[in-house]
Amino acid sequence: MAIITAVRDAADPRLDDYRDLTTADRRPDRPGGRGLVIAEGVVVVRRLLDSPYPVRSLLGVPRRIEELSADLAHLDVPAYATDADTMATAVGFHLNRGVLAVADRAAPVDAAELARTARVLAVCEGVNDHENLGSLFRNAAALGVDGILLGPRCADPLYRRSVRVSMGHVLRVPFAHLDGPWPASLDRVREAGLTVAALTPSGEPISGAGLAGERVALLLGAEGPGLTAEALAAADVRVGIPMASGVDSLNVATAAAVAFHAVAPPVR
Amino acid sequence: MAIITAVRDAADPRLDDYRDLTTADRRPDRPGGRGLVIAEGVVVVRRLLDSPYPVRSLLGVPRRIEELSADLAHLDVPAYATDADTMATAVGFHLNRGVLAVADRAAPVDAAELARTARVLAVCEGVNDHENLGSLFRNAAALGVDGILLGPRCADPLYRRSVRVSMGHVLRVPFAHLDGPWPASLDRVREAGLTVAALTPSGEPISGAGLAGERVALLLGAEGPGLTAEALAAADVRVGIPMASGVDSLNVATAAAVAFHAVAPPVR
Missing domain, CATH: 3.30.1330.30 (Ribosomal protein L30/S12)
Incomplete structure (x- = not known):
């Protein structure tokens, strides 16, 4: 009490x-x-x-x-x-x-263990905006994503603004830092049996990419610059959200939500 | 010059x-x-x-x-x-x-004319948050939605904050006020040949609802309260985004993006 x-x-x-x-x-x-x-x-x-x-x-x-x-x-x-x-x-x-x-902060989660047990993961590269990262966690929680791996140059999900924008879901969705040389560290995700799918405007349409129901790690870059060439090259497949011409990309958390819905299982 | x-x-x-x-x-x-x-x-x-x-x-x-x-x-x-x-x-x-x-403001668009020519429309009820409405326009522009109809209690898309958050897409995506008694005014949308699909957590999963490629008017309510019972009853179908239990609904603009992607044609 x-x-x-x-x-x-x-x-x-x-x-x-x-x-x-x-x-x-x-x-x-x-x-x-x-x-x-x-x-x-x-x-x-x-x-x-x-x-x-x-x-x-x-x-x-x-x-x-x-x-x-x-x-x-x-x-x-x-x-x-x-x-x-x-x-x-x-x-x-x-x-x-x-x-x-x-x-206080909880004990860190082990990235390899998270990859081993997850069906759908998000892997972030350079998502350095606290609000975008918070929204991404909220969307991950809603759409049945099992965890989030943080690659280089990501914001801290436990920063106050991230916690607030996530509606507290940074405290529920397991996350771990994917340490070691990038993007070679993605091998640990692949070795856990997940297909590494990079989300990029030039990728094949995600809804037709055969990923629904598969074990997938969705690789997400920052709004604006997107994924680095190295990260794109290290992915197994490159998928995208068909977009009208002349329109800037979607917000990264919104794009992630569309992608999560396309690959995540119905969770009720 | x-x-x-x-x-x-x-x-x-x-x-x-x-x-x-x-x-x-x-x-x-x-x-x-x-x-x-x-x-x-x-x-x-x-x-x-x-x-x-x-x-x-x-x-x-x-x-x-x-x-x-x-x-x-x-x-x-x-x-x-x-x-x-x-x-x-x-x-x-x-x-x-x-x-x-x-x-200055441009001449208003005619709602019936917009409905007649559109393949996918969004119809908003009570989307009274300027930032959510701006984001919704940005997502509509990116994902090939042809226009937005504003039902009762919506924010003004031309408010400065909406313009900014939309990245200016409120100036490109045609919109019109759907005047007259609500939700009877939805009949004008239906008479234009569009299926009125209400987005609501309890709806059947949108990706399996057979709407992809159809002429659809997606009915969207405010984050939090959602659509009114009257609007839900006036729709032809009720569709939803499968969501993890114990998670608050997605942000309305994010939910709209997922729904737009599920029904809009690939636009490149």
């Missing part, structure tokens, strides 16, 4: 995790980074409470903490209740979602 | 169209609304110059106007060149895209 404690002073040291939120979620290897995972709003906090991430505490206005009482009933984490102004003073800016939770 | 004029005074009356940008793009029937169409950035301004919308003028820093010189060569519109600070003073806030253009 979570203990709910009223806090009236923004300087209370029990709120230290919530100070300087713009750097608290940076990885510890970055300047000012502490690597904390920060969830905002009732929906995302609920998803954090239900995740493997070790929750340190909650901070919110009484009404929002009340909304979470069923989720907190079986948990042993401190919940600090305060008013919106004290919360804004501690955090450094006004948050209109009324509740935050902070967690 | 556009005439490029240097402007040094933010109070210059030739910049009046650019003042109070937060209301200039509101429809004339709204408080403060003038109904101007505002394009931001080189890509979107280029799309405006190439559209049926009557351009009134451009305002930008010399480097950005220079980038547009080929597009301006055959046009007779004034282009005002100034520095970033003068621009910010006139507009009321700092714009980092460096160039703006203003146009």
Whole structure:
């Protein structure tokens, strides 16, 4: 049972995790980074409470903490209740979602193990925009993708903005960093039995590529530059979404959603 | 040939169209609304110059106007060149895209005529978020949708934020307001020979619904509440995107993209 404690002073040291939120979620290897995972709003906090991430505490206005009482009933984490102004003073800016939770990072997932057990994976190269990466996780969760591998130059999915845009699904969809020389590291995915399919405008139409129902790793590049030539060459097949001429490419998370739907199994 | 004029005074009356940008793009029937169409950035301004919308003028820093010189060569519109600070003073806030253009609204498109000639249409009910509506236009343009009909409670696609998020595709994809009692007005779409297919989580999987290659009007509701019961009942078929359990619905523009891909013809 979570203990709910009223806090009236923004300087209370029990709120230290919530100070300087713009750097608290940076990885510890970055300047000012502490690597904390920060969830905002009732929906995302609920998803954090239900995740493997070790929750340190909650901070919110009484009404929002009340909304979470069923989720907190079986948990042993401190919940600090305060008013919106004290919360804004501690955090450094006004948050209109009324509740935050902070967690430590969970133990990393093993990329090879994830590839071995997944039917559909996404593999990202250079997806360095936090919102795009967050949306990609949300779409992966909705469309039955089993996990996401992060290649070089990707954003941190546990950055606060990614967590928020993903609606908390970065906390549910398993992900792992695909370390080692790129794109040779894709061999580990292929050795796990997955077909590496690069999504690129010039690829053959994905819906006719015979990938539906197969074990597939969809290789996704950044919006704009797309996949590097090296990554394209390392893929087993190159597939695309037929697009009207004269139109910029789709947003990477949107393109991913179309591709996930084309290859993922119906999941109900 | 556009005439490029240097402007040094933010109070210059030739910049009046650019003042109070937060209301200039509101429809004339709204408080403060003038109904101007505002394009931001080189890509979107280029799309405006190439559209049926009557351009009134451009305002930008010399480097950005220079980038547009080929597009301006055959046009007779004034282009005002100034520095970033003068621009910010006139507009009321700092714009980092460096160039703006203003146009009047084009003559409205006839909904029945659009339905008669289209192979795939989107019909929106209550899509009242400007960014979602803009993204929906971008996805429609990319995936070969011929037009968009706006039912009740939709945002204005020509609002500045919608224009920007659409990457200017609100200026290219024809759209019309579907007036009259709702959802009886859908009969006009049906009479034009289109199958009205409502997108809803409980619908049969869209990829197996036999709509690919057919003339289809995809009925889309707002993220969250979705379509009203009346709209669902008025559709010919109800189709859905198979979704993992426990996941919130996709963003409406993302769901639309998946659906467009499932029914739109390959367009190259």
